[in-house]
Amino acid sequence: MELQIKEKNEFQYVDEGTGEVLLLLHGLFGALSNWEDVVEEFSPRYRVIIPLLPIYEMPLLKAGVPGLVSFVEDFLAEIGLTQPCTLLGNSLGGHIALVYTLQNPKRVSRLILTGSSGLFEDGMGGSFPKRGNYGFVQERVAYTFYDPAVATRELVDEVFNVTNSNAKCLRIISIARSAQRHNLAKDLHRITVPALLVWGLNDTITPPVVAHEFHRLLPAAELRFLDHCGHAPMMERPREFNQLLLGFLEHTSTAIAR
Numbered sequence: 001m002e003l004q005i006k007e008k009n010e011f012q013y014v015d016e017g018t019g020e021v022l023l024l025l026h027g028l029f030g031a032l033s034n035w036e037d038v039v040e041e042f043s044p045r046y047r048v049i050i051p052l053l054p055i056y057e058m059p060l061l062k063a064g065v066p067g068l069v070s071f072v073e074d075f076l077a078e079i080g081l082t083q084p085c086t087l088l089g090n091s092l093g094g095h096i097a098l099v100y101t102l103q104n105p106k107r108v109s110r111l112i113l114t115g116s117s118g119l120f121e122d123g124m125g126g127s128f129p130k131r132g133n134y135g136f137v138q139e140r141v142a143y144t145f146y147d148p149a150v151a152t153r154e155l156v157d158e159v160f161n162v163t164n165s166n167a168k169c170l171r172i173i174s175i176a177r178s179a180q181r182h183n184l185a186k187d188l189h190r191i192t193v194p195a196l197l198v199w200g201l202n203d204t205i206t207p208p209v210v211a212h213e214f215h216r217l218l219p220a221a222e223l224r225f226l227d228h229c230g231h232a233p234m235m236e237r238p239r240e241f242n243q244l245l246l247g248f249l250e251h252t253s254t255a256i257a258r
Contacts, residue, residue, distance in 0.1 A: 003032055003039060003225055005052070011075050015051040016152040017043030021081065022209070025048040025072070027091030027115075027232075028175060029141075029159050031204070034090065037238035046249075049085075053077045055175060057117040062173070063171040064178030068092075069099045076107075086249065088112040090232060091205070095179055101191050102184075111195040111218075112245060115206050115231040118184045119213050134160055145230040146202040189218035195221040198241060200229035 003014050014032055016039055024035045032050050039048050053068055087108050089097035094116025101108045137160045160170050172201040195218045197252075199211035208225065215223040225242050226237045233241045 003050075004037060005032065007028055008078055010054075011078055012052040013075070013079070014039065014048065015079070018046070019046050021049060021083065021085035023076075023085045023087050024048065025089040025093030025096050026050070026053060027093050027166075028055060028172065029144075029162070030090060030093065030181075030232075031158070034232065037242060038234055041155045041242045042245075045124075048227075049079075049081070053096075056162060056171055058171065060170060060174060063174040064180075065092075065095055065099055065175070065182045067098050068175070069103065072096060072100055073104070082107075084109040085108040086098075086112065086120055087109055088114075088245075089116060089172075090113060090114045090234065092117055092175065092179055094118065094184070095184075098184055098188070098191070101183075101193070102187055104192075105190075110249070111191065112198065112248065113195065113214065114198045114233050114241070115200065115203055116210075116214065117179045118182070119172070119217075120206065120210050137163055143204060145236050146200060146228050146231060147230075147236065150236050160220045185213075185217060188214070189219060192219050194248075194252045196244065197221055197223040198233050198244050199223070199225050200231060200233050200236065201225045201227045202229055203231045205231040 005012055006015055024038065026032065026034050032052055035050055038155060042048055049142060051072065054071060058067055058071070066233040074108055084107050087097045087101060094113040094119040097111060097113065101111055123160050135171065138156045141156050141159050196212050197214055201208060211223055215221050224241055226233050229237045
């Protein structure tokens with residue numbers, strides 16, 4: 001499925017389908033395309049919205065988790081979305097989703113996290129991107145997945161082009177350090193909406209122990225693992241991921257409607 005990108009003022013985003021809103025947030029090296037299978041599966045029944053996060057273009061002084069949360073708030077105000085939505089985030093996108101929920105509790109009806117930062121992450125395998133080193137980038141992109149074949153040449157080229165820019169690298173490093181500093185352990189008890197945690201059992205960036213800790217700290221969370229899967233289950237195991245998401249949406253729909 002080829003996603004149709006819309007533009008409104010400085011915002012670029014996907015907005016497909018009608019009905020209850022699923023708001024999807026990608027990760028640090030993520031893109032709108034990370035969610036193609038989710039959009040294809042759920043847009044016939046839901047309104048699926050994905051903002052393109054300005055990770056590589058935002059002012060350097062704002063390049064961090066708080067700045068990205070403010071961006072999401074501004075984006076939703078721009079498109080006029082006022083009703084509560086189901087918020088789904090991968091990796092850094094999960095971290096942003098958590099902080100957004102803490103700051104806007106009445107605007108989030110459900111929360112889905114997959115490979116989320118916010119407690120711990122080993123981003124880029126413990127190293128920051130090395131400019132001009134294609135082999136390093138190829139290795140780090142493959143590190144994201146259980147099956148290195150998922151790290152296609154196209155995906156590696158995309159990340160390499162990003163890391164080959166000094167300005168973009170500075171923002172990546174600033175945001176990654178912000179995420180590592182911004183530990184949410186003491187705040188998660190305040191998130192009481194139904195939450196689904198979908199984790200790759202072979203995630204090396206936010207390992208399974210992180211998922212268990214999120215499960216312990218979030219009062220209304222359920223945890224599901226996918227075997228032979230790394231840090232991006234919606235890309236590596238899309239069918240199984242969508243099945244878990246659909247089941248969660250269906251069995252929580254009655255509670256949300258009350």
